[in-house]
Amino acid sequence: xxxxxxxxxxFKRRLDFWNIATVVVLAVLFVLLILPxxxxxxxxxxxxxxxxxxxxxxxxxxxxxxxxxGLWNTLFVxxxxxxxxxxxxxxxxxxxxxxxxxxxxxxxTLAILVLxxxxxxxxxxxxxxxxxxxxxxxxxxRFGIDIPTIYGAHGVILVFTLKFFPFVYLMxxxxxMSVNKSFEDAARNLxxxxxxxxxxxxxxLVFPAISTGAIICFVLSIADFGTPAIxxxxxxxxxxxxxxAYTSELGGKPxxxxxxxxxxxxxxxxxxxxxxxxxxxxxxxxxLTNLPKPDKIEGVRNVLMHAYCYLVVGIAMFPTLVVVYTSxxxxxxxxxxxxxxxxxxxxxxxxxxxAISNSFIFALTAVVLIAIFSSLISYLIVxxxxxxxxxxxxxxxxxxxxxxxxxxxxxxxTFRSDWFDLTGTAVIIIMIYFIRRLPYGVRATTNNLRQIKxxxxxxxxxxxxxxxxxxxxxxxxLIFPGMIVGALLSFITAINELSSTLILYTSGTATxxxxxxxxxxxxxxxxxxxxxxxxxxxxxxxxxxxxxxxDDKEGSFT
Amino acid sequence: MSSVEISGVRKLYGPVVALSEIDxxxxxxxxxxxxxxxxxxxxxxxxTIAGFHFQNAGTIAVDxxxxxxxxxxxxxxxxxxxxxxxxPHLSVFDNVAFGLKQxxxxxxxxxxxxxxxxxxxxxxxxxxxxxxxxxxxxQQRVGLARAIVVExxxxxxxxxxxxxxxxxxxxxRAELRKIQQSLGMTTVYVTHDQEEALAMSDVVCVMFxxxxxxxxxxxxxxxxxxxxxxxxxxxxxxxxxxxxxxEGLHMVAANAQLNAEALDVAAIAAIRPELVKIQKDASVDTxxxxxxxxxxxxxxxxxxxxxxxxxxxxxxxxxxxxxxxxVISMTVGDSCYAVINRDDVLLFEDTETGxxxx
Ligand SMILES: Nc1ncnc2c1ncn2[C@@H]1O[C@H](COP(=O)(O)OP(=O)(O)O)[C@@H](O)[C@H]1O
Ligand SMILES: [Mg+2]
Numbered sequence: 001x002x003x004x005x006x007x008x009x010x011f012k013r014r015l016d017f018w019n020i021a022t023v024v025v026l027a028v029l030f031v032l033l034i035l036p037x038x039x040x041x042x043x044x045x046x047x048x049x050x051x052x053x054x055x056x057x058x059x060x061x062x063x064x065x066x067x068x069x070g071l072w073n074t075l076f077v078x079x080x081x082x083x084x085x086x087x088x089x090x091x092x093x094x095x096x097x098x099x100x101x102x103x104x105x106x107x108x109t110l111a112i113l114v115l116x117x118x119x120x121x122x123x124x125x126x127x128x129x130x131x132x133x134x135x136x137x138x139x140x141x142r143f144g145i146d147i148p149t150i151y152g153a154h155g156v157i158l159v160f161t162l163k164f165f166p167f168v169y170l171m172x173x174x175x176x177m178s179v180n181k182s183f184e185d186a187a188r189n190l191x192x193x194x195x196x197x198x199x200x201x202x203x204x205l206v207f208p209a210i211s212t213g214a215i216i217c218f219v220l221s222i223a224d225f226g227t228p229a230i231x232x233x234x235x236x237x238x239x240x241x242x243x244x245a246y247t248s249e250l251g252g253k254p255x256x257x258x259x260x261x262x263x264x265x266x267x268x269x270x271x272x273x274x275x276x277x278x279x280x281x282x283x284x285x286x287x288l289t290n291l292p293k294p295d296k297i298e299g300v301r302n303v304l305m306h307a308y309c310y311l312v313v314g315i316a317m318f319p320t321l322v323v324v325y326t327s328x329x330x331x332x333x334x335x336x337x338x339x340x341x342x343x344x345x346x347x348x349x350x351x352x353x354x355a356i357s358n359s360f361i362f363a364l365t366a367v368v369l370i371a372i373f374s375s376l377i378s379y380l381i382v383x384x385x386x387x388x389x390x391x392x393x394x395x396x397x398x399x400x401x402x403x404x405x406x407x408x409x410x411x412x413x414t415f416r417s418d419w420f421d422l423t424g425t426a427v428i429i430i431m432i433y434f435i436r437r438l439p440y441g442v443r444a445t446t447n448n449l450r451q452i453k454x455x456x457x458x459x460x461x462x463x464x465x466x467x468x469x470x471x472x473x474x475x476x477x478l479i480f481p482g483m484i485v486g487a488l489l490s491f492i493t494a495i496n497e498l499s500s501t502l503i504l505y506t507s508g509t510a511t512x513x514x515x516x517x518x519x520x521x522x523x524x525x526x527x528x529x530x531x532x533x534x535x536x537x538x539x540x541x542x543x544x545x546x547x548x549x550x551d552d553k554e555g556s557f558t
Numbered sequence: 559m560s561s562v563e564i565s566g567v568r569k570l571y572g573p574v575v576a577l578s579e580i581d582x583x584x585x586x587x588x589x590x591x592x593x594x595x596x597x598x599x600x601x602x603x604x605x606t607i608a609g610f611h612f613q614n615a616g617t618i619a620v621d622x623x624x625x626x627x628x629x630x631x632x633x634x635x636x637x638x639x640x641x642x643x644x645x646p647h648l649s650v651f652d653n654v655a656f657g658l659k660q661x662x663x664x665x666x667x668x669x670x671x672x673x674x675x676x677x678x679x680x681x682x683x684x685x686x687x688x689x690x691x692x693x694x695x696x697q698q699r700v701g702l703a704r705a706i707v708v709e710x711x712x713x714x715x716x717x718x719x720x721x722x723x724x725x726x727x728x729x730x731r732a733e734l735r736k737i738q739q740s741l742g743m744t745t746v747y748v749t750h751d752q753e754e755a756l757a758m759s760d761v762v763c764v765m766f767x768x769x770x771x772x773x774x775x776x777x778x779x780x781x782x783x784x785x786x787x788x789x790x791x792x793x794x795x796x797x798x799x800x801x802x803x804x805e806g807l808h809m810v811a812a813n814a815q816l817n818a819e820a821l822d823v824a825a826i827a828a829i830r831p832e833l834v835k836i837q838k839d840a841s842v843d844t845x846x847x848x849x850x851x852x853x854x855x856x857x858x859x860x861x862x863x864x865x866x867x868x869x870x871x872x873x874x875x876x877x878x879x880x881x882x883x884x885v886i887s888m889t890v891g892d893s894c895y896a897v898i899n900r901d902d903v904l905l906f907e908d909t910e911t912g913x914x915x916x
């Protein structure tokens with residue numbers, strides 16, 4: 001009676017929609033992710049002139065002073081920026097999670113706005129304030145006081161700290177709010193004072209969250225290009241070294257740019273692995289039986305605490321406000337004039353209208369693709385328990401870890417050959433937005449899909465719907481909120497993308513961030529401010545939409 | 559109305575054998591229940607029939623046509639899910655209409671059939687509601703209506719009542735059986751609740767460790783369990799140690815010889831508590847066995863009394879009996895006899911699924 005499935009029926013069975021989707025997704029990830037990253041990786045092991053396989057490029061980086069200094073600088077500003085972010089983020093989280101803070105929602109909203117505004121805007125706003133011609137510098141200069149300018153390592157560290165602390169803050173706050181209060185009560189009961197309870201019990205319990213926030217800060221700082229590029233002035237990090245190596249090697253093989261980039265990636269990966277190792281030993285399951293309630297405190301301590309919270313987000317937001325303010329100052333060419341007006345906006349429309357349309361067209365096209373692919377990919381990850389789905393899940397980590405410069409150079413080496421050349425096209429920028437921001441979409445839809453019982457899709461199939469039709473009629477409507485949140489998050493991060501666009505753009509495909517970057521370097525601060533404001537408003541509207549649509553508002557951004 | 563024939567079905571999850579050599583034959587219109595403890599493979603078997611995963615070997619035929627190679631959506635075997643699986647974004651009406659739309663049923667007929675199905679599960683006034691406006695019991699009625707409306711060849715149900723509270727479970731159980739009978743649908747029902755299985759089914763199929771232990775009508779399962787596992791899983795049972803002696807099988811607690819030859823494997827006797835009588839004196843009837851002991855525990859459980867008697871060899875025998883004056887007069891510690899009919903004693907090989915010794 002027992003018959004083995006015939007070969008043909010076995011084949012037909014494998015031809016189902018999800019197997020086809022798996023193949024398509026793998027093909028896309030292969031072409032847009034694996035191939036570019038590997039080609040970059042490969043180039044770093046080739047001799048620039050002879051093409052022979054060699055380790056010389058790495059030897060050069062680790063022996064030449066120029067590169068070693070860059071490596072050290074990168075670790076220095078990354079490390080201190082992360083430390084700074086923890087030092088201001090953890091107390092802020094503790095205050096908002098454990099005490100009644102008036103306007104707590106505003107504090108976290110502002111922190112999120114800080115998070116999503118492009119880092120180079122912050123850098124450039126600080127130049128407006130503390131640059132060689134900054135208004136604070138000039139103000140003190142009038143009294144003959146020379147205050148230190150923002151340029152150099154300390155400026156970069158300051159911007160990183162103020163830019164990335166929200167990651168630490170939001171993750172720690174979330175952890176603090178879900179720590180079982182009984183642990184702390186037990187410590188108090190055993191004789192610990194409030195301080196020693198915090199350091200001996202609470203802090204260790206939220207350490208995993210703090211370290212996750214810190215590692216995000218670190219990885220982003222390492223890869224950040226805009227801040228050191230604008231504020232560095234001779235202070236070079238690996239990302240600026242890679243970029244200038246790339247532009248000077250133009251035409252030739254980007255060997256050194258690539259080697260430096262690979263080292264950046266290596267640092268991020270090592271940091272992540274180390275953090276995972278440390279965390280592996282510290283998994284605390286917590287039953288949410290006794291959730292902490294915010295205490296109310298009185299008097300001076302209460303005032304100081306409120307002052308701290310407002311001050312931190314206030315200072316972090318300040319650059320943004322300066323940018324918006326500046327955009328309404330009258331200008332004549334690059335020179336600011338007295339009075340307010342819309343001259344900068346008029347210049348945007350006359351000089352760089354295509355930057356706005358490019359930004360929106362590229363980001364929106366990428367986001368539509370991201371929404372489609374992330375729904376498919378999250379289905380594969382959540383519902384299909386195969387090795388391939390597991391591999392796709394792991395691959396989704398890669399774009400987080402690969403600096404924009406690396407993947408952009410990878411795109412150039414992969415998509416430019418003798419018989420076809422995508423560089424300089426809109427397509428290549430859309431593709432890079434797509435692949436770099438895909439994980440945001442996948443994460444949002446995956447979280448959504450995990451809440452949905454698989455039996456719903458099975459019921460649809462059982463009632464006669466094909467797998468594709470069950471997906472379209474049942475799964476997609478149910479994960480739609482996740483798709484929208486994911487799309488908004490990818491949009492926010494795509495429209496603010498600088499480092500890889502800078503390598504891939506041509507005059508016809510410049511985007512807002514690129515134009516801002518160029519304007520800042522050209523001293524066109526009014527133009528840069530107006531473009532930045534447009535970018536900030538677009539971003540802000542998306543953040544508002546995420547807030548409206550998402551249950552876990554703050555969690556969506558970390 | 560279709561017959562189902564399952565032969566030689568085997569299913570592995572890696573090294574785990576979830577189903578081994580399953581052979582099942584279900585007649586048209588039968589209510590066929592898979593009963594067994596958690597993890598025995600009931601869900602796996604049901605989902606294999608539905609096509610949610612593929613068997614490693616074996617065939618599944620409905621009305622003689624093999625379906626085991628068809629994808630799930632082409633099998634036409636409607637399923638009712640344990641967690642209801644009512645589409646949360648569709649109204650009750652649209653939920654029930656889902657399968658008919660897949661089958662491209664014309665609008666007029668569709669709405670008539672949906673209405674009829676909703677009437678059958680007493681939800682005719684809830685057509686416009688959304689699922690979150692329904693109780694668990696009502697949601698499961700939607701699940702049922704959605705499955706019966708497509709008039710598929712077989713109806714599959716995986717513990718459809720297990721998420722409901724006890725009272726509703728009993729109510730819905732009777733209703734379900736009535737609807738099934740009135741439509742004459744061949745039904746495969748999964749449960750771990752033996753009472754439910756016995757009360758509803760035409761045939762109960764007891765499973766353990768992916769193997770079918772016995773498939774028979776409820777009374778036969780209860781009265782003539784095919785092996786020790788069935789005897790212990792369905793209904794209460796006393797198990798008493800047997801010794802293989804040269805002259806035959808010897809029941810240790812009663813210190814008596816049974817009419818059975820000695821075996822080369824260990825044996826054990828089973829006797830239902832309701833077949834054990836407790837009395838002050840030993841029985842003189844040679845067709846009966848008397849086990850001397852002391853009363854260890856007495857509990858009144860409504861209509862009946864449950865007594866535990868500790869035999870002299872330490873084994874405890876349970877008895878469930880009507881509260882006769884003799885029983886009522888007994889107290890804990892009293893000496894007594896547990897009396898059983900020799901014919902009521904069933905003998906099994908003493909392994910987990912030890913076979914019945916005839
Ligand atoms: N997807 C799966 N992967 C691996 N093992 C499984 C899977 N599903 C079920 N099993 C195993 O198969 C056996 C039968 O499971 P199941 O059919 O769910 O039992 P039941 O429904 O009778 O409780 C169990 O041992 C279970 O652990
Ligand atoms: Mg089950």
